[in-house]
Amino acid sequence: MSILHEIGSSGLAVDLQNLSRRFRGEYALHDVSLQIPTGSVFGLVGLNGAGKTTLIRHIIGAYKAQHGRVVVLGGDPVLQPQVVLKKVGYLTEEDSLPRWMRVGDLIDFTRAIYPTWDEVYAKQLCEQFELIRSSSLIALSKGQRARAGLLVAIAHRPELLVLDEPSSGLDPVARGDILEAIIRTISDDGRTVLFSSHLLDEVERVCDCIAMMHEGQIVESLTTEQLQDRYCEVIGAGAMAEVAARFPQAFGWRQSGTEWSTVVGCDWLNQQVDSRQLGVIERREISLERWFMARAGESKQKSPVAVGTEGDNHV
Amino acid sequence: MSESFALMKLSVLHHRRLLLVLLVTLAIGQAIAATLFVMSGMVHWPGVDLLATGVFCSFFVLLPAAFAGALAFDFSHGSDMNSIESGCSHWLLRAPLATWKIALVPAVLKTVWISAIWLIVGLVMRIGGVVSIPTFAPCFMLSAGVISLSALTWVPLQKSWYRLGGLGLLLILLYALAALVFGAAYAENEAWRAPLGWMGLLASIACHAGAVAGLFSACRRARIQPHGVIPEGVNALTQMKERHSELAARVRFFSSPQLALLWHEFAKRRATLVGVMCWGAMPIVLLFGLFVSVSPVSLFLLFLVFAYVAGFSVVVKRPRIDGGSASTLPIYVLASPFTSARLAWTSLIVSLVMVGVVFSCVLVVYLLWSLWPSNRHEWLQWSAQQAAYVGDPLRTQGVMIEGGDSIGAGVRITLAITFAAGLFFVSRIAAFQWVPLAGRTWFELLVVLVSLALTMAPFSYFLHWFMLQRDWDHVRQSFYESLTWLPSIVILCIVLKLFASLVCSYTLWHKKLVSLPNIVLVHGLWWSLVILAASLVTALLPYPQATWVTCAGATIVVVPLVRILAMPLTLAWNRHR
Numbered sequence: 001m002s003i004l005h006e007i008g009s010s011g012l013a014v015d016l017q018n019l020s021r022r023f024r025g026e027y028a029l030h031d032v033s034l035q036i037p038t039g040s041v042f043g044l045v046g047l048n049g050a051g052k053t054t055l056i057r058h059i060i061g062a063y064k065a066q067h068g069r070v071v072v073l074g075g076d077p078v079l080q081p082q083v084v085l086k087k088v089g090y091l092t093e094e095d096s097l098p099r100w101m102r103v104g105d106l107i108d109f110t111r112a113i114y115p116t117w118d119e120v121y122a123k124q125l126c127e128q129f130e131l132i133r134s135s136s137l138i139a140l141s142k143g144q145r146a147r148a149g150l151l152v153a154i155a156h157r158p159e160l161l162v163l164d165e166p167s168s169g170l171d172p173v174a175r176g177d178i179l180e181a182i183i184r185t186i187s188d189d190g191r192t193v194l195f196s197s198h199l200l201d202e203v204e205r206v207c208d209c210i211a212m213m214h215e216g217q218i219v220e221s222l223t224t225e226q227l228q229d230r231y232c233e234v235i236g237a238g239a240m241a242e243v244a245a246r247f248p249q250a251f252g253w254r255q256s257g258t259e260w261s262t263v264v265g266c267d268w269l270n271q272q273v274d275s276r277q278l279g280v281i282e283r284r285e286i287s288l289e290r291w292f293m294a295r296a297g298e299s300k301q302k303s304p305v306a307v308g309t310e311g312d313n314h315v
Numbered sequence: 316m317s318e319s320f321a322l323m324k325l326s327v328l329h330h331r332r333l334l335l336v337l338l339v340t341l342a343i344g345q346a347i348a349a350t351l352f353v354m355s356g357m358v359h360w361p362g363v364d365l366l367a368t369g370v371f372c373s374f375f376v377l378l379p380a381a382f383a384g385a386l387a388f389d390f391s392h393g394s395d396m397n398s399i400e401s402g403c404s405h406w407l408l409r410a411p412l413a414t415w416k417i418a419l420v421p422a423v424l425k426t427v428w429i430s431a432i433w434l435i436v437g438l439v440m441r442i443g444g445v446v447s448i449p450t451f452a453p454c455f456m457l458s459a460g461v462i463s464l465s466a467l468t469w470v471p472l473q474k475s476w477y478r479l480g481g482l483g484l485l486l487i488l489l490y491a492l493a494a495l496v497f498g499a500a501y502a503e504n505e506a507w508r509a510p511l512g513w514m515g516l517l518a519s520i521a522c523h524a525g526a527v528a529g530l531f532s533a534c535r536r537a538r539i540q541p542h543g544v545i546p547e548g549v550n551a552l553t554q555m556k557e558r559h560s561e562l563a564a565r566v567r568f569f570s571s572p573q574l575a576l577l578w579h580e581f582a583k584r585r586a587t588l589v590g591v592m593c594w595g596a597m598p599i600v601l602l603f604g605l606f607v608s609v610s611p612v613s614l615f616l617l618f619l620v621f622a623y624v625a626g627f628s629v630v631v632k633r634p635r636i637d638g639g640s641a642s643t644l645p646i647y648v649l650a651s652p653f654t655s656a657r658l659a660w661t662s663l664i665v666s667l668v669m670v671g672v673v674f675s676c677v678l679v680v681y682l683l684w685s686l687w688p689s690n691r692h693e694w695l696q697w698s699a700q701q702a703a704y705v706g707d708p709l710r711t712q713g714v715m716i717e718g719g720d721s722i723g724a725g726v727r728i729t730l731a732i733t734f735a736a737g738l739f740f741v742s743r744i745a746a747f748q749w750v751p752l753a754g755r756t757w758f759e760l761l762v763v764l765v766s767l768a769l770t771m772a773p774f775s776y777f778l779h780w781f782m783l784q785r786d787w788d789h790v791r792q793s794f795y796e797s798l799t800w801l802p803s804i805v806i807l808c809i810v811l812k813l814f815a816s817l818v819c820s821y822t823l824w825h826k827k828l829v830s831l832p833n834i835v836l837v838h839g840l841w842w843s844l845v846i847l848a849a850s851l852v853t854a855l856l857p858y859p860q861a862t863w864v865t866c867a868g869a870t871i872v873v874v875p876l877v878r879i880l881a882m883p884l885t886l887a888w889n890r891h892r
Contacts, residue, residue, distance in 0.1 A: 088650035096646040112575030
């Protein structure tokens, strides 16, 4: 069951079907299918090298699909960049802005190429980010350059905003006050945001839907509500090895002193007559970080006790 | 591995592609030159100076290698001359290495490279018996020049124009030194020649030592700045000035995205153009205008040198990203809503304008040449010869040639030659613009190898045939016989070119890279250019052989079409990997 079906979307901002990509024989993306509903704030999480940036580069047309299909806002970003990319705002973690320009040059250039440019909004953002038109980009700090990049990515009010690790250049104040606020504003306008980040608390606060990638595949994708409905964290006392066999679908085992904890499916746990018989002393709501760490650990190293199959947990 | 050796390896690896191409070209060129030198002692053909041809062949490949000495073996960061920050690799500046090692390694390698090239030049000139030249002083002098250039690019400065100003001072110093080194042997007072020669050598050594010290100082300054590479105070003082600069703060409204892209392409390369004009074009203008007299050889060399300089002005600095798996286009361009065709052809237009600006400096050289009475006399004589040659067939028809007509004929032929040479060299540069757009090193090397093979194969066949000849009259007769094939070859080339352009146009349309009206527009513009150029050359050239059909045939062959059409294809290949 896909997120799309559950949300009942009126359309798709991004539709990836069986997308595969290989670099020197190694799969960077392997048979990835992903649908991002219009109007959602979609978080993409995963370890380094999981394939997030490769996937995003397919969305902006920097990579041509070797196998599979990429549809962005109803068009192909490779065949119709002049149509699709007009409606896409993109900010990357790379410090890629042209350093020979001034802030004003960058704004003027971007204004000319995006017909939907909102001059009032651009001025407002310029003031909010404390950017001065006459400042050379080379003389700005990394954080200031990231703000300039964010300004030109959103001032044309894109239908799809793609943010690939945008927080890496921003200080905590900018992250909290600017990035999240902007993502929310864009989302409130009914626009779509694809947000890739390592900062899970940020993703948790901002995103409606989350997909986790690992080794070029979408391990799982779900909404933030589904995360709570589907998983929970249980804590017990004693030796982890002794109780592990009682939790056939658990993953993300942790032992801390005499306590152990693991992530289990809520449905499975609810079916158990008495969870105390399993050794559970506490049941907690799961945080995104706990789920991510459990998932990443499960994918990275299949422990003999974490036997949950990936297929069972797919949405 | 010692630090110095590691640095040496790094400096070679940094420009390994350039060095590889140069070494291969040098080897091929010198092998051809050596063959011609050997042949000159074995066979004698009237009217053919194999020795001089060998010298020319050798210099043809030595010239770019000498120019490359300014770039190669440098730990450059890729910043331009218009930048305030240090041009030395920032990563290297932060590395735990002694400053003197970072400075000394490129200095030594540049000295070795330049000296080796100069020694080959000396050897070739000695074999060719052209003129005796000093051996060691120029090695130090030229090395000092290229090391000083590195020092100028490495030092962080408060203002970018300081760098260009420093360059001007450096050029003046080098001219003065060159006058001392090369002019010593021609001093009127013979007693002064030897002391002046020694003075030139000592001054060159002193300049070389100064340049190395300058490089060390630049490196040290780049390392101790508070921001690492940006000069102290720039973030406070310069930013404050920028904030209050009305010029910098003015809002620019572009009437169309195309104009914005055109502005972007030009503004991006403006600093390169300024650098090429200051470093390359202006020194050559002065060198040719003040020190070289008018002759067919000097004119040919002038065109050749400006072709190289114009070529340098459009060399694209390419970032290396993700080991070649990602596009080399800047991300903000890659993700912009421009079509690949728009990006490629806008880049071509700006390149052509830059090349045109550089190549038009030839006219400044003409102006300087015309200031010298000896040059004017030489040119007038040549004009009279041409007028007489053109006039002979007319005289037989009863038309008389007046004195003023000879100047007119000279002006027309000079303009026609300049226009044709400009069109030829600009076309050659434009013809290779599609290659770097692909953003793939292996592809560039492949194109270079294929081009070399296509050029060298017929040349080798001709050389092999030529070496077997013992009768000059037979060679001449064969040459004239081969000319009868020329129209057929040109027609074949035109047919192939038009067929290839159709295939390329279909591919562009099929891949939806360019719409049909735009393909037709490009073809229409190309044909208009060809017809205009052919008509202009025909109108200017008074020779009866220069018919419109001949000129049009040559123009069609010379002006690239298929490779211009291929530009969106290679750019899309780079953009959408």
